[in-house]
Each structure stands twice: as structure tokens, then as C-alpha cells.
Amino acid sequence: MTEVMILVVEDEAAISTLIQFTLEQAGFVVQCVPSVEAAQPLLQARLADVLLLDWMLPGLSGLDFIRQLRNDIRSRDLPIILLTARGEETDKEQGLNLGADDYITKPFSPRELIARINALLRRRAPQKTSVPLRIYGLELDPQQQRVQVNGQTIPFGPSEFKLLHFFMTHPDRIYTRSQLLDLVWGDHVFVEERTVDVHIRRLRRGLETVGHDHLIQTVRGSGYRFSP
Template structure:
């Protein structure tokens, strides 16, 4: 599975240890901090793939953090699960209305937590899952890091594979170079935006051998998109 980084904000030490242990056993990389104050510098330095945040925290609450993240263009699409002992329908509605993607009520089972995390990744960050994807004559297997075009194996470098995996899981939508750098390489990586053009060219050349070079299209004045004539989605 592609490396998935999760930031968990939980002030109860025992629950924090449980979250870290359960998710690490499931193959995720987890950082656990006890407060929003401790989390903000980490979020500023590098965005995780997902945030798990407790509702009641010392200082700023989990709801306040969610509201702050959703108001920032850099973090507004960050997948967020709210953890809380407050389990009424009105509490759930409040958390979801403020921007949480999902809501897990304490106490929770390890199996439930893992299932919720995986379900949210499939919805919000499919490029971080290990599901084999087929679209536009292409087949991408992230667990084996292999790809084929119309049945012909395609030899790709690591960056080109990540680009292809991202594109095939986000079809028929244009992305500019800065977005691709942030979403594929990570927003903590500081490289020239034109670097994307180099990797796109390499990816196209590799796909052309299988007759699929035209699926990566240039969108004039913006960037690139993965296009399928049928508009199919994985």
C-alpha cells in the first residue's frame, strides 16, 4: 500500500496509544499529539493524508480545528475523522456540518476504526489505496507498482507511476502544476513546477508504447488531466 500518513490529535494518553498501535498494525504511519497547539506546527510543515481529531481537547477544541482547516485553501480538502464520546444525532450533525468527513464514537473497536479510515481514503484519497484501477485501457496495480496499457506492460519510474495512479483515480478533471506537486509529491516538497512537465513527458512516452499516450491531455492555460472518452470513473 502507498504510504499513508495520519495525524491523530487525542489528549487521553491510553486512547492515543491505542490509536497509534491499531493504525500502525494496519500499515499506516501515525503521529499522535495531545492538543491542537501541538498539531498546528506539524500541519504547517507537512500535510498528512488524514487527520483524526478528538472533539474535546485542552485549549482549542477539535471542532475549532476542523473549522480552521476548512477555511484554509491549503487544508480545506484534508480528510478528517472526528473522534468523540458525544454520540447523539445532534452532536454528529454539528461535527459533520463544520466539515468532518466522518464521525467515530468512543469507545470504538479497532476493526471499526480501520474500516472508517479505509472507507474515507477510498472516497477522498483513492490514490493512497491499494485497489487495482482500470480505466481508458489502462490497468494500475499500486500494491505491485505495475501498470499496463491495453495489455502491454508499461515500464514506469516511481514518480511517473505516482502521477499515473493519481490521474487514473481522478479522471476527467484538470490539475495545474502546483496542484500536482502538492497532491502527488506532497506540499512539503519544494521543486520547480516545470518538473511536472518532465515527468508528464516521460509518462506519455511510456504509455504510447501501449497505445494510451493520448489519455494524458494538456489543458491550455491550466495543466493536465487524465481523460477517458466515456467519462468513466474507476
Template sequence: MTGTILIVEDEPAIAELIDVTLKRNGHHTLRASSVEEAIHLIDRALPNLALIDWMLPGASGIDLIKRIRSNKRTQSMPVIMLTAKAGEDDKLLGLYKGADDYITKPFSPRELVARIKAVLRRRAPQLTDDIVETNGLQVDPVTHRVTANGDALRMGPSEFRLLHFFMTHTERVYTRTQLLDQVWGDHVFVEERTVDVHIRRLRQALEKSGYDEHIQTVRGAGYRFSKS
């Protein structure tokens, strides 16, 4: 559930430290030691977040962020910048340049994990482990359970992910394409209509508890989860 994090850092020791810290916290990791390598990895599979060192050989971290932000596919990927510089100006500059947050070296593993969690909570709540609840419908990513006023509902993995995404992104219409990207992952090639079928299956799973009402069709646009 906790997604893939790309580490762009050229100092092996630091990269390793970050790597193990993140893995211990249940994240998958990817490592790159240069901007080129990072771009290549991002190209193959969009990470859920990137940690980017400010100082890199060749093109700098700033350049990488610039590139990430200018590409439609990657522009919404959360980015945290790692920097040895502590000057106020630099901090402001770093944020200004498109990072979601920054961490000044040296940092503790605890701080790193906390920052990541904060950014993910804001930018990709479906990747956190928090229990989500709406009017008695509860989704628990840790136990991997859905309950309606206490009793368990059963559904397939895709329906679980779909519901979890909806419940962390309520009151907003998503097109089928957006749902495919967000719930199925980018780079997967399936028909848009497939979403309809899974919506159907999710509704069926929710039907007997009445929560299927929350999954609403928005004609010509897509689907929406509404709390009311």
C-alpha cells in the same frame, strides 16, 4: 501508498491503540495531544487525514477543525472526529462543523480502519490500495505494477505516482501546481516545468501501448487524464 494520518488525542492509551491499529494497516502516523501541537505538525507536513478527538485540553477539536477549514492549504484535508458523545444532536453538529465523518467511542479497530478507508476512498482515492483500471490499462499499488492489456510497462517512481493519481482522478484538469501538491507532496520546492518533463516521461512509458493518448494537454490550464 497509504499516507500519513494525524492522531489528535490526549488520552495516551487511546492514542496508542489507534496508532498501532493504523500502523498495522500500513499508514504512517503522527501524534498530537493538543490543538497547538496538532497545528504545529500540520504546519510542517500536511497529513493525508486527521483523526481529531472532540474533547481536548484547551481549545477543542471543533476549534481545530474550524482552523483547518479556514486555511486554504489545509481546507481539503479529510477529517474524522472522535467523540464520546452519542447524542443525535452532537453527531449532527460534528458533521456540520466540517468533519468528513465521526466515530463514537468506544469503537473497534476494525471500524476505525473501515471508516478511514471509506473517507480516503471518497476524498483521496490515490491513497487506497485498490487496483485502478481503464480500458485495459491497469495500475496496482500493492504489487506496484502497471500493465497494458496484460504486459508490464516500466517507469520511474514519479511517473508511477503521477499515473496513479491521474487514473484515480480522471476527466479533470489539474494545474501544474496542483499536480506538484498532490503527486510530489506539499512543501516540496520544484519548478512547475518539472511537471512537463515528467508528463513527457510518462507519455514515453505509455507510448508503445498507445495509452499516452489519455494524457492530454490543456493549454493554459494544465493536464488531464481522459478515459476516451
């Protein structure tokens, strides 16, 4: 599975420790902080793949932080799960209306937490999951890091594999170089946009060996698209 970085903002040390252990056992990369103020510089340095955010925090509350994140173009699509002991329907509605993607009431089981995170990733960032894909004659296995056509394996480097994984989970849509850099490499990686062109060429060369290079299309003046 592609590395998934989860930022946990939780001020109760026992809960934070349990969450970190649970998620690391499931294969996630985890950072835990006790406040919004501690989380902000981490998100500035690298946008997490998922944010687990406690509602009641010292200083700025979780709800106020969601407002900030959704008003920032860089973090407006950040997947957020709200953690809270408040189980009333009106509380849940308030959190979701402000922009949380999901809501988990304490206490929760480790299995439920992992299931919710995986469900959110499938919905919002399918290229970060380990679900095998089959589309347009290509078969991609994220766990084995393998791409095949009719049983023939196509060797790809890590960057080309990640790029193809992203395209296969987002077919028929046009992405600019800048968008591909942020969505595939991460907004914390600072490389020139032309680097995308290099990896696109390598990806096409690999697909050309099985007659599928036409799937990666250049849309003049816009970017790239994965489509038959």
C-alpha cells in the same frame, strides 16, 4: 499502497497508543500529539492525508480546530474524522456541519477505525488506496506497483507511477502543475512546477510503448488532463 500519513490529535495516552499501534499494523504512517497546539506546526510542515481529531481537548477544542482548518484554503479539503465519547445525534450533526467528514464514537473497535479511514480515502483521496484500477485500457495495481495493457507491463519510476495513479483516479479533469505537485507529491515537497513537465514526458514515453500516450493531454494555458 502509497504511503498514507495520519495525524492523531488525542490527549488520552492509552487511546492514542492503541490508535497508533492499530494504524501502524495496518500500514499507515502515524503521528500522535495530545493537543491542537502541538498539531498546528506539524500540519504547517506537512499536511497529513487524514486527521483523527478528538472533540474534547485541552486548550483549543477539536470543533474549534475544524473551523480553523476549513477556513484555510490549504487545509479546507483535509479529510477529518472526529473522535468523541459524545454519541448524541445532535453532537454528531454539529461535528459534521462544521466540516468533519466522519464521526466515530468511543469506544470503537480497531477494525471499525481502519474501515472508516479506508472508506474516507476511497471517497476523498482514491490515489492513496490499494484498490486496483482498470480504465481506458490501462490496468494499475497499487500493491504490486504495476501497470499493464493487454498483459504487457509498462515500467515506470515511482513518481510516474504515482502521477498515473492520480490521473486514473481523477479522469477527465484538468489539473494545473501546482495542483499536481500538491496532490501527487504533497504540499511539503518544494520543487519547481516545471518538474511536473519532466514527469509528464516520462509518463507519455512509457504509455507510448503501448499506444496510450494520447491519454495524457496538455490543455494549453490550464494544465493536464487524463482522458481518451
